[in-house]
Amino acid sequence: MSVGLQAFLLGLLGAYCWLDWCIGFLYCNRPIVLCPLAGLILNDFQTGLLIGAVLETYFLGSVVIGAYVAPDAGISGILACAFAIKSGLDADAALVMAVPIAVVMTQLQNILWTLYSVMAKIADKHAENGNDKGVYRIMVIQMIGNTLLKFFVVYFAWLLGADKVNAFMDMIPPVILNGMAKAGGVLPAIGMAILMIMIMNKENVPYYILGFFLAAYLKIPIIGIAVLGLILVFTKYNFVGAFKTVGKERKSDDNEY
Amino acid sequence: MIMNTNINENKYNKIITHKDIVKLNWRSMMGASACNFERLTNVPFCFIVGPALKKIYGDDKEAFSKALQRHLVYYATTPQVYSYMGGLMVAMEEQNKLDPDFDEHSINAVKSALMGPLSGIGDALFVSTIRVIGASVAISLAQTGNAIAPLVYFLIFNIPNNIFRFYGGQVGYEMGTGLLTKLQESGLMDKVMSAASILGLMVIGGMSYTSIGVNLALTWGPEGYQTNIMDVINGIFPGLLSLAVVFLFYWMRKKNVSTVIMLVGTIIVVCILTAMGIM
Numbered sequence: 001m002s003v004g005l006q007a008f009l010l011g012l013l014g015a016y017c018w019l020d021w022c023i024g025f026l027y028c029n030r031p032i033v034l035c036p037l038a039g040l041i042l043n044d045f046q047t048g049l050l051i052g053a054v055l056e057t058y059f060l061g062s063v064v065i066g067a068y069v070a071p072d073a074g075i076s077g078i079l080a081c082a083f084a085i086k087s088g089l090d091a092d093a094a095l096v097m098a099v100p101i102a103v104v105m106t107q108l109q110n111i112l113w114t115l116y117s118v119m120a121k122i123a124d125k126h127a128e129n130g131n132d133k134g135v136y137r138i139m140v141i142q143m144i145g146n147t148l149l150k151f152f153v154v155y156f157a158w159l160l161g162a163d164k165v166n167a168f169m170d171m172i173p174p175v176i177l178n179g180m181a182k183a184g185g186v187l188p189a190i191g192m193a194i195l196m197i198m199i200m201n202k203e204n205v206p207y208y209i210l211g212f213f214l215a216a217y218l219k220i221p222i223i224g225i226a227v228l229g230l231i232l233v234f235t236k237y238n239f240v241g242a243f244k245t246v247g248k249e250r251k252s253d254d255n256e257y
Numbered sequence: 258m259i260m261n262t263n264i265n266e267n268k269y270n271k272i273i274t275h276k277d278i279v280k281l282n283w284r285s286m287m288g289a290s291a292c293n294f295e296r297l298t299n300v301p302f303c304f305i306v307g308p309a310l311k312k313i314y315g316d317d318k319e320a321f322s323k324a325l326q327r328h329l330v331y332y333a334t335t336p337q338v339y340s341y342m343g344g345l346m347v348a349m350e351e352q353n354k355l356d357p358d359f360d361e362h363s364i365n366a367v368k369s370a371l372m373g374p375l376s377g378i379g380d381a382l383f384v385s386t387i388r389v390i391g392a393s394v395a396i397s398l399a400q401t402g403n404a405i406a407p408l409v410y411f412l413i414f415n416i417p418n419n420i421f422r423f424y425g426g427q428v429g430y431e432m433g434t435g436l437l438t439k440l441q442e443s444g445l446m447d448k449v450m451s452a453a454s455i456l457g458l459m460v461i462g463g464m465s466y467t468s469i470g471v472n473l474a475l476t477w478g479p480e481g482y483q484t485n486i487m488d489v490i491n492g493i494f495p496g497l498l499s500l501a502v503v504f505l506f507y508w509m510r511k512k513n514v515s516t517v518i519m520l521v522g523t524i525i526v527v528c529i530l531t532a533m534g535i536m
Contacts, residue, residue: 022287023286024286025286025288026414028410046402049406050402052399053395053396056399060389113292113293113294117520118520118521121517129322130322132303139287139290139301142292179531180524180528182470189471190516190520190523191331192461192503193507193510194296194330196458196503197507197510197511198362199362199461200454200458204455207462210459210462211459211460215465215467216466216494221377225460225462226373226456226460229370236452236455237448
């Protein structure tokens with residue numbers, strides 16, 4: 001198999017890393033599934049399987065939780081496995097080669113998602129005009145963008161080698177890369193502010209501060225905050241008593257019939 | 258098939274039918290296909306509930322466009338609970354259409370109140386438990402060179418995954434309609450909705466701390482004895498800068514500054530501050 005065809009097929013595995021999220025989060029964009037397939041492409045299924053086991057163990061802890069995006073296990077898995085099979089390296093050494101590319105991938109994705117925030121405004125415009133199809137179109141375009149990014153990172157990494165990809169990244173000014181990543185941390189504040197506009201009024205402002213305070217000072221997880229909030233509103237509005245009376249009224253209604 | 262069980266047409270006596278909910282379940286498969294930093298998976302969420310909204314508000318173009326905008330707000334949960342949340346939101350939208358006194362702000366209040374807790378439960382269940390079980394079993398198989406390993410992993414994760422998805426919409430919708438009817442009969446609707454706003458705001462408050470990252474790189478003091486200003490601020494009030502930024506955006510939005518300007522402005526300002534070494 002020519003290197004070009006290998007790069008294309010490995011690139012498809014890379015593209016699948018995003019497509020997995022679009023066909024029902026099957027969670028198969030992980031080394032345990034992708035490495036054997038990468039092995040199959042490079043004609044060494046068994047080695048792929050073994051390396052998949054090693055890498056899956058490494059990445060077992062790294063997943064997307066909330067807004068925190070962990071280093072891409074799928075992309076690193078595919079490339080580490082492919083490098084290992086090609087050069088006879090063991091899994092650790094191959095991973096050392098692959099992880100910088102996964103980091104590059106994440107940096108490029110940061111830029112993309114920051115730009116997507118701007119692009120999502122077009123969806124807002126379509127919504128204002130009641131154009132639902134327009135909103136969906138934005139989703140599809142962003143989906144294709146994400147998929148292509150992953151395809152091309154793996155494609156070029158295999159075609160040109162890891163060094164060339166890193167050399168390419170050195171050409172992008174670090175200010176842009178860092179700035180975009182840091183902007184990614186600030187942007188959710190706009191999303192929060194828009195939600196608050198819809199929910200907050202003069203009387204319930206303190207509760208927003210309370211929620212923030214509970215998380216910031218006491219490090220209470222969100223579920224804990226929700227439980228505290230539930231207790232708070234139950235006592236504030238005296239729901240326990242209110243629901244009881246409702247139940248009694250309904251019971252006496254039933255008795256009349 | 259999973260999708261056709263438990264059809265109880267009494268539960269669907271209004272506008273939405275079982276078919277709409279099944280459609281919603283299927284569409285929830287694409288719930289994470291697009292993502293952006295400002296509002297995460299807001300566009301796909303709108304895609305999930307879109308057809309149901311169209312059915313509810315179809316004849317009223319203005320109400321439909323307002324509903325679409327309502328579901329383009331910040332949205333982030335574990336993907337497995339998308340269909341549940343979608344079903345619940347559709348039940349509330351239906352109520353909004355049928356009951357002229359219904360406060361439409363309560364829809365997003367409920368969504369926000371549930372978002373954080375549902376993610377917490379979903380992540381713990383799917384990401385930290387089921388996935389880890391599947392991966393552990395598959396790893397031990399793969400280590401012995403057993404080719405069935407990937408398939409075992411796929412099945413262990415995806416059977417619960419899909420059961421959740423294809424029951425989720427229905428469970429969410431039924432809970433929503435059941436609860437809303439009960440609240441309306443009892444006259445507690447107003448109280449419960451303002452309680453939901455309080456709960457929603459507390460959760461948004463917590464999420465503001467966990468999901469926003471505003472950091473300064475500035476230090477002060479003599480060479481070798483520098484104090485990081487960020488540490489000083491966090492020592493007094495952790496996350497004070499995040500809180501300040503949220504309220505800045507809130508104030509700007511109140512002044513009708515367009516979100517496009519806020520977004521592009523933020524990106525440019527952050528890049529400049531990074532270049533100057535402040536952030």
